[in-house]
Amino acid sequence: MCEGHFPEALRGYLLAKYREEPFPYQFTEQDLYEHIRQDIQDYKAGRLDVTAPSPWRRTYSEMSLVLAWMLR
Template sequence: MTIMTRKDLQKIEEYYYWVGYKDWSPFPDELRSKLLSVYGKEPSPYSWTEQDIFEGSRKVIIDYFENRSN
């Protein structure tokens, strides 16, 4: 069973900071809540893989920041 924890979310924030998206850090509370509500629990009867969480959260994060600046 794989879910996103607050510690995982912190690591993701640090990753984006260190790869060059310094103005995205820290993530807004709205984005943090959205990520934890989607990936913080198992989607019964299915389960997340680490790749599901990484790819899904990447898409949500990029979409959030691209739409915020418009």
């Protein structure tokens, strides 16, 4: 990742991941900063798959989080 260049795939990944609050929790500014910083470091190191999940996979993931929260 060059100085001044932000890869479009990473940008889309971050927007999709952090667009909404993770039900039932809320992000603080510090949470967002740290999570995004770590995602960027992982991307630079080649440890982050920025492929956009299918709508089905995204819905499944969100429902899994909701069910886990409900079953606590």
